[in-house]
Amino acid sequence: MKILILNGSPTPNGNTAALAQAFKEGAESKGHEVTLLNVARKKVNGCLGCNYCHGHNSQCVQKDDMQEIYPYLMDTEMIVFASPIYYFTMSAQLQSVIQRFYAINHPPKAKYSALLLSSYSPDVYNGSIAQYKDMIGYMGITDKGIVVADNSTNKTPAKLAEAKTLGASL
Ligand SMILES: Cc1cc2nc3c(=O)[nH]c(=O)nc-3n(C[C@H](O)[C@H](O)[C@H](O)COP(=O)(O)O)c2cc1C
Numbered sequence: 001m002k003i004l005i006l007n008g009s010p011t012p013n014g015n016t017a018a019l020a021q022a023f024k025e026g027a028e029s030k031g032h033e034v035t036l037l038n039v040a041r042k043k044v045n046g047c048l049g050c051n052y053c054h055g056h057n058s059q060c061v062q063k064d065d066m067q068e069i070y071p072y073l074m075d076t077e078m079i080v081f082a083s084p085i086y087y088f089t090m091s092a093q094l095q096s097v098i099q100r101f102y103a104i105n106h107p108p109k110a111k112y113s114a115l116l117l118s119s120y121s122p123d124v125y126n127g128s129i130a131q132y133k134d135m136i137g138y139m140g141i142t143d144k145g146i147v148v149a150d151n152s153t154n155k156t157p158a159k160l161a162e163a164k165t166l167g168a169s170l
Helices: 015-029 066-075 092-103 126-139 157-168
Strands: 002-007 033-038 078-086 112-118 142-149
Touching: 002 015, 002 066, 015 033, 015 078, 015 112, 015 142, 015 157, 033 066, 066 092, 078 092, 078 126, 112 126, 126 142, 142 157
Parallel strands: 002 033, 002 078, 078 112, 112 142
Antiparallel strands: none
């Protein structure tokens, strides 16, 4: 199936990128078509809440880098949210992308999702996991797994294997 990974970390080759890459390798090993988008350095504004999209065939009035991301969202069967923890939640950059889903309401073909989180401290994931579960419930998407890594496990072979195994389990 087509899988879209939205990496919300601005750090090239960082801890979140490592989780995303390991997941991608696992999924590709089973023949899935994986697209990894590093969204954090793109220019994606927050949603204006103007509802232009609802009168204009789901087209967003803001012509920023989100326009590059919408075609992938429209076509994907699985969506993977990958993010560093910033102040107990997913990065602002990824939140902007998520809130710009508003124009299309939700990725129309997406049936499955996963969540990959990296932090410094352990036990800082409650907010992100609650948001993720509420969001996919609203979208009618089924969770396939959550991988979290903190300073004691970031980029360790065992943690990368966990992410890879999740990808390969699909
Ligand atoms: C702005 C900012 C806020 C952060 N807030 C938290 C936090 O609330 N809890 C935590 O454990 N780590 C926090 N961190 C640390 C990152 O989550 C951690 O270093 C993560 O592994 C970074 O992933 P990356 O390599 O993909 O950038 C923060 C880092 C930054 C830059």
